[in-house]
Amino acid sequence: MSKGRKMADRAAPLDVGQLVAEHHASLYRYAYRLAGTAADAEDLTQQVFLIAQQKLDQLRDADCVRGWLFTVLRNCYLKNRRRRTPISAATAELDINTVAEEVVEREIDGERLQAAIDTLEDEFKTTLLLFYFEHRSYREIAAALGIPIGTVMSRLARAKARLRGQLCDAAESRAPHDGEQHVKRPAYSTLEPRRVTRQ
């Protein structure tokens, strides 16, 4: 069945108009999370479809289109990226208990999430988006980025720690200062002792 479908796909060439209709929204969202602004995201999305228009005849397996488009987008982003000096995720404290439960229970704020993503270096950002946005396994991420599985795990853990830190700080700053109601932090006693890094 699957084989039959693929053969049928090969017979009917892919149409870029159809690709735009089916994938422009998800590509734009991915581009926005990578680039951080609407204008850059739209430019990136356009760049991907221009490339797709030129190279589409090389793609024979319709099932791979989505992943291929995401890969092109990620490569375009990295190629276009000018050097910035975001906060290094390598210094992030690896402590899963920094997740404030209420942050999870409540809706995570999209803008604060983006602000946290923007602080990550590209290598952490791309790994994180492969995990969260493309839902790739750590093995697939390792294959896509050409890095060892251990490196993927390390990057994921550190990037997530950075996100947590930023989102929890944001949640705390929104809490009322009446001394009674505040964002609930979990107890830190069971696992790694929480180290206070801020001064």
Place this chain on the structure above:
Amino acid sequence: MPIDRRTLEAIEACRPGSDDLLSTELADVALLVDGDPAVHAVYARAQRWDTAVSRAMQEVPVPPGLAERLLSRLAAGDAVAMAVAASDATIDEATASALPRQLPWSKARWSRRGWLGMVAATAATVAVAVGLTQYLRSGADAPVETLADAWLAQLDTSWSNMADAPKRFLVPASITAEATGWQRIDPVGSVGGVAYRLQSAHAGTARLFVVRLAKKGLPSSPPVQPQWTTGGRSIGYWQSGDLVFVLVVDGNADRYREFANVSRMPLA
């Protein structure tokens, strides 16, 4: 008892709702998750967190009309931009697996006829490019839309911060969309200028060129009807002093008017 770093990293690497924990290299971590309530609690917490973040990741509003604009730009057939974009494409190994085994450029050895053909094609391309450049150098005689095509071809995606935009080539007050970046363009038919990226809440992005150019008879404000509408692209231009403003919008005249406070006066 604290959880070791490797276990924490392995837990973080498991996608929410997946069977990643069942993979052979995580067998020891799976045992800990099953057997140690504290580790299980951390795993459950990580899964909840990842589910929430995955959901939030997708919550990006898509600007209205994006698909139409993309299709319009593709239909505009900017051959130079497409060639540049295509040459920038990097197909990694993951992508290559989706491609046919024999790519066109690896299919056959080059024959002598092939080489001769390539040399002839290159020579013809160079001749056309030199001729076009010479033509465009004359500037004042070249149609503005032709110059605009040449400027568009120069643009890349490295937009500079607006705080650093050159004062000599400011965005005119008649532009209603927000300028979100700029880049200098090489002089082609003018003594220099700047390209701006414009962002409209309803109409997406457009380009504005502000160039010093000797032109006569242009309107003094953005015309209500762009002077050039073809191939899905609208181009309107006007001048003030020795500056010429060229607004390039992928789309029809209605979309063009989203970017500028257009003049109802007749064209000059």
